[in-house]
Amino acid sequence: MTLDKVSLVYDRLLERYGRQYWWPIVEDNESRYLPEYSNREKTGIEKLEIAIGAILTQNTSWKNAEQTLLELKKKGVLNLESLLCLSHDEIAVLIKKSGYYNQKAKKIKELVGFIQEKLSGRIEQLSMSGSDKARNELLSLWGIGRETADSILLYAYDMPFFVIDAYTRRIFYRTGLIDGDEEYDDLRFYIESSLPKDIAVYKEYHGLLVEHGKIHCRKTPSCRACPLADICVYYESNAM
DNA sequence: CGCCAGGTTGTTG
């Protein structure tokens, strides 16, 4: 029954918000959500952009991360070579708008160093590793936690990992699907096992949860016209 | 103006 609920929530959100076509690509001063981009295999530079974006948006609004990505692009440094050459301090200045710029500069250096090692050929390519191995390798990097790793693997490498973020936890908690204090991977397994093992569904569902979290299921909920009102145990008819 | 944002790591009891 809760198994059905995971799918029910998906259907409701899809019906309300429509396809999301995640992950967004920043272009012409805004984020774009394009079916032709979402569906196709990513190029190396696109994978890098997704990974950097995943780091920049850690506990930070996408608006801020988006602006940073745009500036990095305009300055022509959103590529492996540039990021490898730039110093920690130079990167920190460039990404200031995304907050936590010292930590994130370190994380970016870690990541590009890792990718460089992979591409140098001494080590097998990330995409050639098994999915679980690739995940563990990303998790071994300083600054890459579960959500960031899963975002990179799902959206850049088309690997079947469901991304659990703050919105996912909040929405599933309020709709009574979870207790709220589950371990990340326990929650991930639960959701993955409740859904068809379909990359497109994983991508879409996470995008829908974020959209719903921004519009209705905010920290202080805005329940009027919520598409999940009838199945939400925390529905507050008075909440705006 | 205060609250919050698509987390992760390090420290402490």
Next chain:
DNA sequence: CAACAACATGGC
């Protein structure tokens, strides 16, 4: 292992 602090800017 759980709780908590630290990290930081910009949008609304």
